[in-house]
Amino acid sequence: MELYFDSECRIGRFQYVTTDRAYRRNGICPALLDAISKNAFQEVGVPELVIYSGESDTNPARPVYTSFGFTNGVNHTV
Secondary structure, three states, X not given: OEEEEOOOOOEEEEEOOOOOHHHXXXXXXXXXXXHHHHHHHHHHOOOEEEXXXXXXOOOOOHHHHHHXXXXXXXXXXX
């Protein structure tokens, strides 16, 4: 999982968000999203985060993203 920022640190975009099948359903993704998001907001001061979850409504990660407040369809923002 990586987080990239635009040149003025107005938007942070998560990239390469995936969990190996052997480690899914163990709370790894939520723990990483929580730690990285807090750092982005508190330390970097970025006001908005974006995560791309694909175009399928059946993406199993969407409930995780929604629980963090990400909204707005394909490009989830918080």
